[in-house]
Amino acid sequence: xxxxxxxxxxxxxxxxxxxxxxxxxxxxxxxxxxxxxxxxxxxxxxxxxxxxxxxxxxxxxxxxxxxxxxxxxxxxxxxxxxxxxxxxxxxxxxxxxxxxxxxxxxxxxxxxxxxxxxxxxxxx
Numbered sequence: 001x002x003x004x005x006x007x008x009x010x011x012x013x014x015x016x017x018x019x020x021x022x023x024x025x026x027x028x029x030x031x032x033x034x035x036x037x038x039x040x041x042x043x044x045x046x047x048x049x050x051x052x053x054x055x056x057x058x059x060x061x062x063x064x065x066x067x068x069x070x071x072x073x074x075x076x077x078x079x080x081x082x083x084x085x086x087x088x089x090x091x092x093x094x095x096x097x098x099x100x101x102x103x104x105x106x107x108x109x110x111x112x113x114x115x116x117x118x119x120x121x122x123x124x
Contacts, residue, residue: 001066005093007104008078014066015081024061024076031055031073085110 001020006013016024031054038054055073062076063069071079085095090108101110 002081004081004084005105006075006079007096009075013071013075013079014062014068015079015084016062016065017081020065021080021082024058024065027057027061028055028073028077031058 001014001016003012004015005011006015031051035051035054051073058073058076059071062071062079083097085098085100087094088103088106088108088110091103091106093103093105095110096104102108103110
């Protein structure tokens with residue numbers, strides 16, 4: 001777990017590493033299955049599927065891992081470190097994706113890792 005900027009939440013939030021995220025993602029898949037089964041079994045419309053109840057385990061697991069209470073399950077699924085890129089060399093916020101070419105916060109162009117490594121190598 002690491003606290004960093006979330007573009008969706010527009011705030012610093014606890015982000016999950018791959019092992020932590022795997023446990024949350026499994027609970028999320030189970031919640032989706034449970035909601036679908038409920039709707040099929042009772043012929044209930046989407047509004048009656050009680051998503052809060054089905055997704056409670058997702059929110060509780062995230063709270064156990066991070067200490068953050070009452071985070072919406074959809075936001076939790078965006079709190080995965082690997083979804084974001086390295087910190088911007090200008091403003092420090094994480095790039096929106098690992099392959100971003102421009103920082104979404106300050107519009108600073110991102111120098112590719114290959115170009116960074118080449119620029120550090122001594123020239124003949």
